[in-house]
Amino acid sequence: MTETENVWTRWPSREALGRGAASGPRRLIGWVTRSLVLGMLLWGVFTSSQVHGWGAVGAAAAVLLAAFVAWALYRTTLAHRLWPSLALTTVLLGVAVVAQTADFRVPALVLWCGCAVTALERLPLVAALPVTAVALTSYAAVNDDPWLTTAVTTAGLALAGYVLRLDAEARGNAQRLLDQERAARAAEAESAALAERARIAREIHDVLAHSLSAQLVHLEAARLLIEGGADREQILERVVAARGMARDGLAETRQSLSALRGELTPLEDFLSQLVGTADGAEATISGERRPLPAEASQAVRRVAQEALTNVRKHAPGAKVQVRLEYGEHQVTLVVRDSGGSPGELGGSGAGYGLLGMRERAELLGGSLEAGPGEEGFVVMLQVPV
Numbered sequence: 001m002t003e004t005e006n007v008w009t010r011w012p013s014r015e016a017l018g019r020g021a022a023s024g025p026r027r028l029i030g031w032v033t034r035s036l037v038l039g040m041l042l043w044g045v046f047t048s049s050q051v052h053g054w055g056a057v058g059a060a061a062a063v064l065l066a067a068f069v070a071w072a073l074y075r076t077t078l079a080h081r082l083w084p085s086l087a088l089t090t091v092l093l094g095v096a097v098v099a100q101t102a103d104f105r106v107p108a109l110v111l112w113c114g115c116a117v118t119a120l121e122r123l124p125l126v127a128a129l130p131v132t133a134v135a136l137t138s139y140a141a142v143n144d145d146p147w148l149t150t151a152v153t154t155a156g157l158a159l160a161g162y163v164l165r166l167d168a169e170a171r172g173n174a175q176r177l178l179d180q181e182r183a184a185r186a187a188e189a190e191s192a193a194l195a196e197r198a199r200i201a202r203e204i205h206d207v208l209a210h211s212l213s214a215q216l217v218h219l220e221a222a223r224l225l226i227e228g229g230a231d232r233e234q235i236l237e238r239v240v241a242a243r244g245m246a247r248d249g250l251a252e253t254r255q256s257l258s259a260l261r262g263e264l265t266p267l268e269d270f271l272s273q274l275v276g277t278a279d280g281a282e283a284t285i286s287g288e289r290r291p292l293p294a295e296a297s298q299a300v301r302r303v304a305q306e307a308l309t310n311v312r313k314h315a316p317g318a319k320v321q322v323r324l325e326y327g328e329h330q331v332t333l334v335v336r337d338s339g340g341s342p343g344e345l346g347g348s349g350a351g352y353g354l355l356g357m358r359e360r361a362e363l364l365g366g367s368l369e370a371g372p373g374e375e376g377f378v379v380m381l382q383v384p385v
Contacts, residue, residue: 008126011080012165016172017122018078066095066111070118077122085123089115089131093138100142112139113157120161121168132158211249218242252305267297271322274304280319281308287326295364296383300324300333303357303368307335307379310354315339318376330366330384337376354379 011017073088096111112135119131136154143150222238268285275283292300304322311320318339325332358368366383 009124011077011124012122012168013172013176014078014080015175016168062095062099063107066092066107069095070114073118074122082124082127086127086131089119089123093131093135096135096138100138105142109139109143112136116157117161117164120158121164128161132161208249208253211245211252214245215242215249218245267292267300267324270301271304271324274301274308275320275322280317281322282320283322283324285324285326287331289326292331292385296331296366296385299357299360299364299366299383300331300381302360303333303354303379303381304335306354306357307370310377310379311335311337315376330382333379333381335379336373339376357381 069088069091073085073092076084076088092111092115096108096115099105099111100108116132116135116139119128119135122128123131136157139157140150140154143153145153218238218241222235222242225235225238268289271283271285275281291297308320308322311318315337318337320335320337323332323334323336325334354368354370358370361368361381361383364383366381368379368381370379371377
């Protein structure tokens with residue numbers, strides 16, 4: 001179907017035909033106008049000197065019938081039902097003819113004008129133009145104004161109907177765009193909620209999985225020692241190690257909760273405290289210091305913690321250098337130690353902790369490299385900010 005055919009055969013959109021796209025004042029004006037027209041028609045019937053008694057009642061019933069048919073026409077055009085809409089329009093035109101025959105000239109003219117404007121506003125053009133032509137021709141035939149005035153009025157009514165159609169389409173398009181924007185915002189909010197849930201899940205997984213698995217190893221070792229009849233010192237050593245793991249896990253959990261609430265301490269202060277708890281470790285910070293996004297800041301903290309934990313496990317007593325560098329578009333963390341067997345250190349680089357940190361860095365669009373250096377083991381994290 002070509003674009004020209006669409007213009008002639010398509011309906012105005014339901015958003016354009018409905019009241020949802022109209023503002024409150026516009027809807028109020030519409031109701032007031034319709035009420036005034038209906039009131040004027042009824043007033044004209046009851047004040048006419050040509051009808052009395054039951055005749056006036058019949059004329060009033062005809063006016064109410066026309067009002068009901070007009071309401072039904074609104075509903076059928078809103079549902080894009082062509083043939084019922086044309087049938088109802090024909091009824092209105094017929095009522096106008098009857099009114100003209102009964103010498104109710106003003107109601108007849110109002111009905112013809114209303115049918116012309118409504119058809120252009122609410123029907124496909126291929127159906128609206130014939131209806132408008134019939135209605136305006138009937139109006140011009142019975143109108144006793146000068147021919148120039150009648151011609152101008154007829155053209156004005158046709159133009160008014162088409163302008164109302166364009167206005168309704170514009171409001172309908174605006175309503176559709178507004179609905180699409182609301183849907184996009186809802187989808188964005190849902191996506192943000194899912195991302196936040198994933199972030200919380202990663203925090204819980206990184207902290208609890210590592211801490212609980214380490215505690216489980218020590219407690220299982222303590223159980224085996226008890227079953228094997230080991231001495232008290234060996235068993236106590238495992239229990240104390242498990243308790244230390246639990247304490248560290250609780251501290252990391254509290255830190256994660258603070259991060260989720262946006263209550264993180266400055267990154268520089270955190271690294272200073274972290275290095276202060278490790279013997280032989282020092283920290284240097286370079287570049288223009290600035291607040292980092294929560295995810296990037298948390299990634300740096302987690303990698304620093306994991307790297308120092310690995311040094312304590314696999315290279316006890318080694319000197320550690322922690323360097324944080326603020327770049328223009330990224331932040332870089334380098335943790336380098338000076339001791340330990342390359343074989344042991346290489347194995348730790350493939351362990352669960354650094355693997356989880358590598359996944360965290362990649363989710364942020366960064367990278368994490370871990371492996372043997374010139375003397376010991378080097379962990380380097382780069383995160384875009």
